[in-house]
Amino acid sequence: MSDTETQIDVVYLWVNSNDKKWQNKRRNSFDIFLKNDKDNIALYANTDGRFRDNGELIFNLRCLENFFPKHGHVYIVTDEQRPAWLSQNKNVTIIDHKDIIPNKVNSIFASANIESYIHHIPNLSENFFYLNDDIFFGMPVDKQWWFDKELKYFYDNEPHDEYSELQSMLLSPINASIQSKLWLKEKYKNYKHQNIALAHAPRPYKKSLLFKIEREAIDLFNKVRSTNFRSWKTPAVLVDFVPRWLEHHGYAKIKQMHTLYIESGSNDIETKLDQLTQEFGKIPFFCINDTCDNAKASDKRLLLVKEKLQKILPKKSSFEI
Numbered sequence: 504m505s506d507t508e509t510q511i512d513v514v515y516l517w518v519n520s521n522d523k524k525w526q527n528k529r530r531n532s533f534d535i536f537l538k539n540d541k542d543n544i545a546l547y548a549n550t551d552g553r554f555r556d557n558g559e560l561i562f563n564l565r566c567l568e569n570f571f572p573k574h575g576h577v578y579i580v581t582d583e584q585r586p587a588w589l590s591q592n593k594n595v596t597i598i599d600h601k602d603i604i605p606n607k608v609n610s611i612f613a614s615a616n617i618e619s620y621i622h623h624i625p626n627l628s629e630n631f632f633y634l635n636d637d638i639f640f641g642m643p644v645d646k647q648w649w650f651d652k653e654l655k656y657f658y659d660n661e662p663h664d665e666y667s668e669l670q671s672m673l674l675s676p677i678n679a680s681i682q683s684k685l686w687l688k689e690k691y692k693n694y695k696h697q698n699i700a701l702a703h704a705p706r707p708y709k710k711s712l713l714f715k716i717e718r719e720a721i722d723l724f725n726k727v728r729s730t731n732f733r734s735w736k737t738p739a740v741l742v743d744f745v746p747r748w749l750e751h752h753g754y755a756k757i758k759q760m761h762t763l764y765i766e767s768g769s770n771d772i773e774t775k776l777d778q779l780t781q782e783f784g785k786i787p788f789f790c791i792n793d794t795c796d797n798a799k800a801s802d803k804r805l806l807l808v809k810e811k812l813q814k815i816l817p818k819k820s821s822f823e824i
Contacts (some may be wrong), residue, residue, distance in 0.1 A: 504620055508602040510574075510575030510576070510628045510630075511574060511575050511628060511630045511631060511632060511646050511650065511707075512574070512575040512576045512578065512627055512630075512631040512632070512790070513567060513571075513574050513575070513577050513578070513605075513631065513632045513634060514578045514580060514624065514627070514632070514633045514634070515560060515563070515575075515577070515578070515579050515580065515588065515634055515635070515636055516578075516580050516614055516617060516618060516635055516636070516695070517556070517560050517579050517580070517581050517584075517586070517636050518550065518554050518556065518581060518582065518584065518586045518589075519556050519557050519586070520554040520555050520558065520769045521583055521800075522584060523611075524583075524617070525582065525584065526768075527585070528582075528610045529549075529610070529612055530734070531596070532609060532610055532612060532731060533612070533732060536730075536731065536732045540730065540732075540734065543730070543732075543734040543735060543736050543737075544732065544734060544735075545608075545610065545675055545678075545732075545733040545735040546672070546674055546675075546735070547674075547796065548613075548732050548734070549612070549732060550732035550796040550797050550798045551768055551795075551797045551798070552613070552767075552768070552794060552795050552797070552798070553612075553733075553793075555793050555795075555800070555805075557767075557793060557800070557805050557808060557809055558812070559636040559637050559791070559810050560579070560586065560636040561586075561588060561820075561823065562639070562816050562822045563634065563636050563637075563638075563639050563805050564577070564734065564782065564822045564823075565816040565818065565819070566640050566641070566816060567640060567820075568714070568821060569642035569717075569816070569818075570640040570641070570642060570643050570644050571640055571643070571646075572701055573646075574632075574644075575628050575631070576594055576595070576596065576626075576627075576628070577594060577596070577622050578595075578596050578597075579595065579596070579629065580597050580600070580603070580617060580624075581597060581598070581599065581600070582599065582600050582610055582611070582741075583599060583600075588744040588823050588824055589822060589823070589824070590822055590823060590824045592822055593722040593822060594662060594821075595822060598624055598655045600617060602624075602625070603620040603621065603623040604617075604620050605622055608718045609731050610731065611731045612633070612732050612733075612735075613727075613730060613731060613732050613733045613734070614739075614757075615673050615675070615727050615733065615735075615737065615738065615739035615741070615742075615746070616728050616730065616731065616737075618633065618739070618741045618742070619667050619717075619724050619727050619728055619740055619741055620728075621633060621706065621709045621741070622713035622714060622717070622793055624788045624815060625712055628710070629709055629710050629711060630646075630650050630707065630708075631707075631708055631709055632649075632705050632708065633701075633705070633708060633741070634705050634706075635705045635757075635787050636791055637702055637791050637792055637793065638704060638705055638788060638789075638790045639788060639789055639790070639791070640705065640787070640788055641763070641782070641783060641784065641785070641786040641787060641788050641789045642784055642787055642804075643784055644784055645717065646742075649705075649707045650707055650709075652754070653753075653754065653755050653756040653812065654665070654707045654708070654709070654746075654749060654754060654755040655707060655755070655756060655757070656701060656704070656706065656707075656746040656749075656755055656757045656758070657680040657701065657702040657704045657757065657759070657760050657762065658677070658697065658699040658700075658701060658702060658757055658758070658759050659699055659700045660702075661699070661701045661824060662697075662698050662699045662770060663680065663698050663699065663700060664698070665698055667685075668681070668685075668738060669682060669738065670735070670737060671735045672735075672822040673735070674702065675738055675739060676698075676700035676739075676743065678733065678735055678738040679700065679701075679738035679739045679740075679742065679743035679744065680696075680698065680699070680700050680701070680743055681738075682723070682738050682740075682743070682744065683696070683700075683743050683744040683747045683748075684696040686720065686723060686744065687744075687747060687748065687751060691751060691799055694751055696747070698800075699755070700743070701742060701743050701746060701757070702762055702764070702790075702810050703762075703764055703792060704762065704788050704791035705743060705788050706741075706746070707816040708745070709754070712749065712754060713741075713745065716748055716749075717746055720740070720748070721824050723740045723744060724740060726740075727739065738776075755768045757798070761786070762787070762788060762789065762790075762792050763775070763779060763782060763785065763786055763789035763790070764789070764792065765779065765789065765790065765791045765792065765808075766792050767791060767792065767793050767794055767795050767804050767805060767808050768793075768794035768795040768796065768798075768804065769794065772804055772807065772808075773807065776808065776811045778789045778805065779811065779815070780811065780815060782813070785816050790798075791808055791812075793805075
């Protein structure tokens, strides 16, 4: 078997929010979005926390090297940028949006749009993980467990109400669940839906199945690709619909599992970071979601997160200069 048939690559989405050129693109693009689609903007779609780089990718790659040293190639998907700290490493490739998005004209600030193209990355292995940079492996990775027989996905802790249409005042993960239910129930009369959003977790995929799903549900893919900022009318496809389609067809299992989800803007941030210290190395994964919204980069909560990650992951990875 070739390397691309046996290895497990890792794909990240990343942005340097401190880049002045990128900031200008974001500002100008959002002005245009508001003129055309003001009523469609999703909750927190343009807060600084949605894009802020608090050093997560550096620590994420340290986790990767620590807990999954036999990973395949690493792809970092970004918009005309490159991390200043990234070494010239033959095991990592920067993928610009235009490399995978056909006829790209406008800059895109909706991760749901960008991630819908990641299976188009040239030379990507059949089996791969997709990670946002705030989702970390927290213990040694057993690739057989993640990929053999059934791909593994995870439910959030709390169920949501029953809805018959998308809701403008609900968070994107819930709207993604609603969209999945509506599409899959219409397509498959025996489909059974759990009214629970999917957890922030590493997501394993098979490239060939993603191409198959894209062909079958091209309407949903085109829909999420139609806007360059997060809209409540165009919820994510890759992180909710795809796992549910895969489970319905017997390729995956969506499970409940103890996970650690941390919000940097929450009142219990210190308690949760202490819990992370205690459980680090013993939990499959954890997420540190930036919910400080428009706080300054010097906000003590953001500094606390970075300090804690530095303490539990002090050793540089081979990806760093």
